[in-house]
Amino acid sequence: MKEFITVLRRFVPPYKRYLVWSVVFNILSAVLNIFSFMAIIPILQILFQTGGDSVPQSLMPISWDNLQEALSNNANYYVGQLIQNIGPTTTLLVIGIFLAFMTFLKTGAYFLSSATIIPIRTGVVRDIRNQLYRKITSLPLGFFSEERKGDIIARMSGDVAEVENSIMSSLDMLFKNPVLIVAYFSTLLIISWQLTLFTLVFVPVMGWFMGMVGRKLKQNSIKAQALWSDTMSQVEETLGGLRIIKAFCAEKKMNNRFDRINSAYRNDIMRVNIRQQMAHPMSEFLGTVMIVIVLWFGGILVLSGDKMLTGPTFIYYLVMLYSIINPLKEFSKAGYNIPKGLASMERIDKILNAENNIVENPSPRHIASFEHQIEFRNVSFRYDKKWILRNINLTIPKGKTIALVGQSGGGKSTLVDLIPRYYDVQEGEVLIDGVNVKDLGIHNLRQLIGNVNQEAILFNDSFRNNISFGVDGATDEQIAEAAKIANAYDFIMQTEKQFDTPVGDRGSRLSGGQRQRVSIARAI
Secondary structure, eight states, X not given: OHHHHHHHHHHSGGGHHHHHHHHHHHHHHHHHHHHHHHTHHHHHHHHHTOSGGGOOSSOOOOOSTTHHHHHHHHHHHHHHHHHHHHOHHHHHHHHHHHHHHHHHHHHHHHHHHHHTTHHHHHHHHHHHHHHHHHHHHHXXXXXXXXXXXXXXXXXXXXXXXXXXXXXXXXXXXXXXHHHHXXXXXXXXXXXXXXXXXXXXTTHHHHHHHHHHHXXXXXXXXXXXXXXXXXXXXXXHHHHHTHHHHHHTTOHHHHHHHHHHHHHHHHHHHHHHHHHHHTHHHHHHHHHHHHHHHHHHHHHHHHHTTOTTSOHHHXXXXXXXXXXXXXXXXXXXXXXXXXXXXXXXXXXXXXXHTOOOOOOOOSSOXXXXXXXXXXXXXXXXXXXXXXXXXXXXXXXXXTTOOOXXXXXXXXXXXXXXXXXXXXXXXXXXXXXXXXXXXXXXXXXHHHTTOOOOOSSOOOOSSBHHHHHTTTOTTOOHHHHHHHHHHTTOHHHHHTSSSGGGOBOOGGGTTSOHHHHHHHHHHHHO
């Protein structure tokens, strides 16, 4: 429960007003429920003609000392007056209309209490996805070299959905059920404190049984969600490498590999769901056992001639007791759902709490343009324990075309990645016009650099938006000029919608050379 409350404190505060309205409507629903069911007592008295010889002749003042007796006396007085004035059958109709009207108000309040929770549920899930996306775009490239794309996609989709289905769906449990339990329990105490205290003996026993079954659910859920990430990673790798899979006739091998992962996920999620399905039958059985025991003990009190607990009043007590069981069952159900959501929240937090080791200078320097040279001064870099670059000294004057030549894995791409601070050096420094790149604002630094990758990366958008990517307010003339410089203008103009033509997923509608030209136009 502590972890659950912590999650709510992180994400629910922007929606406090909805919580207030939900609590108000829940209180109203509970009060209306109590008074609507109270109509059962006079209905039973009329039907079975009980209490006819002892109808109160006057109202009794209400105080804490005689609350139960005064309420019962005054209710019986008004019912007796109705019977004398309009007859028992018409009184029965009036009480029935009262019951229907109170039920209408109760269900209306119940609907409003649930409706005010929905903006919280949907808003929190949206906020979590936004936070995840912002965190992903802010993390350094080094983080993603250690994480699989499929796993990150699984956390943004499956884990966030599990948080909504488990934690957010339990908000009703937190803001409705306590109100109902307190209201119904107070009513039970007023009706018969002896019977209520006897009932309380069995509630901890029920709670212990529920907790015993649900303890391992969170652990199993974490394992199942990890396997779901493996499944999504397999799908992502297959889509990215479909050309290679077909070229090497490896369809059967990949199918078998996916089946192993998918079956392992199925087995784990099956165990989790089977354990979760035990919540309702177990709570139903334990609730029935409690009702039977209460029925026996309450029957003893009624048959012994207890004036405060008549037959009709005892039936009303049982109705209220059954009403309090439903919120208790919801608590038990939440006890199974919440651990699944907390397991997913742990996986989400691995991204949200990931450390960004590319730290921006609190008082960054700004340079408007590149004027003189880029210098690597005694630069050393390593990804883990093995040094990739060691004591590199290199000066690159403005206007020169520089080629880095060497064997694969020699550190050529790494050396280039140190300039825009995709990674930070462990030793030495990288300078632009004599200014250490660590002293520059990160966005200011990267806006000085045009980037054309060996693998042209395009977005599923139009030529226009791909070329102007990262440049706000680019004019049509600037976009066309960049395309002409990159020798992309002619083939763009031959397409159906010209600059507004979509390029497809990762530029799939273009040839490799065309993708490179659009990528060069974007850099320009």
